[in-house]
Amino acid sequence: DTAVSQTPKYLVTQMGNDKSIKCEQNLGHDTMYWYKQDSKKFLKIMFSYNNKELIINETVPNRFSPKSPDKAHLNLHINSLELGDSAVYFCASSPHGAGGQETQYFGPGTRLLVL
């Protein structure tokens, strides 16, 4: 039933580890996004994919690598985790990703804590 789902919901790991967060949407949307929400609740886009093609790639360390095996999935892999990566990561999707008028539908978030 869940439109945009993320796994895991919580992730606690040590500095230097590599981890992945998975996102799936069952809305049939063409475009998916990753956002980072910091400890002050500020939300910033990281990446956007349209039909498996990278569209938006904000200034994000190259330790972060998104992967879209198909248009329903957008995974986020993080290498060599740092303390500053601790945040809530949200996945979102929108029908087409063009025109700027579309609603984005958000997943429940993945709370990452790096120790």
Add this chain to the structure above:
Amino acid sequence: AQSVTQLDSHVSVSEGTPVLLRCNYSSSYSPSLFWYVQHPNKGLQLLLKYTSAATLVKGINGFEAEFKKSETSFHLTKPSAHMSDAAEYFCVVSERNYGQNFVFGPGTRLSVLP
């Protein structure tokens, strides 16, 4: 480039009194504007959006917002606050370009007192 200012980081109201959450935006082109709500430890839910049709937009749960181009504002209002409205509210601007880059405001935390 677009940007969003939410003038109050925290608003506190009593249950049954009106709510006003302020949002001002900056955009080089015709913007689309959204309000999202985030309840504690939850994802974001769309309350309402403006996309160049009617300037007064009605959303879910009794919320509405008015787009005022001359004031570059998109304030969110509700006539009567309910305890369940306590949450974080985000104003978002998007320009009509490919890729739909959402730019979020810093958020306003709404507290509702009994």
